Amino acid sequence: MKNYQHQLFSFDALVKALEKLPSIGKKSARKMAYTLAIENAPLGLQVSQAIHDCIIDVQKCGVCGALSHGEICHICTDSVRKNGSLCIVSHPKDVFLIEDIGEFSGVYCVIENYQNYNFDTLIKRIHNEAIKEVIFAFSPSLQNDILIMFIQEQLENLELIFSRIAQGVPSNVSLDNIDHFSLARAFSSRINL
Secondary structure: OHHHHHHOHHHHHHHHHHHOOOOOOHHHHHHHHHHHHHHOHHHHHHHHHHHHHHHHHOEEOOOOOOEEOOOOOHHHHOHHHOOOEEEEEOOHHHHHHHHHHOOOOOEEEEOOOOOOOOHHHHHHHHHHOOOOEEEEOOOOOHHHHHHHHHHHHHHHHHOOEEEEOOOOOOOOOOHHHOOHHHHHHHHHOOEEO
16 A cells, blocks of 8 residues: 555655645645646646745845845835834734734834844834834733843833733734634734733
């Protein structure tokens, strides 16, 4: 039986590659591989081309760290979005989630690794863009609470209003696992720190 799978080394390699995706097990990976390579090969080629194009074209914005098709994303270049509000998130994919709910019309800052983050650049940005409010959009956890306190300390002399999204978001759950309604309600009901 295993010999049969190893003889189909290309198919087996595709299954193993798909298994590495988050929340995809072997059975789901095999179904996806069969659909993309056998049942609907044009779709497989379309997905392959889209992945290739994305790898070539998409990068992190040089200003905020969100995903962009150029050096600076369209949010950072939109003068209407420079309304004095800055939302700090821990991952570029969180920007998608917040944009989907449509409750925030300011700019973003992605801090994936605070230990290597250049806070001097953020402080200059806050001055240059006349930021008045910093909103923390992190999922609730002790680690994120400590991170918020650390960031506040870095920015404490800037006379900012600090707020965070409301705590209707469950602890230790990433933002991409929360439904849009709950995230929208948590964002619009954010609390000052």
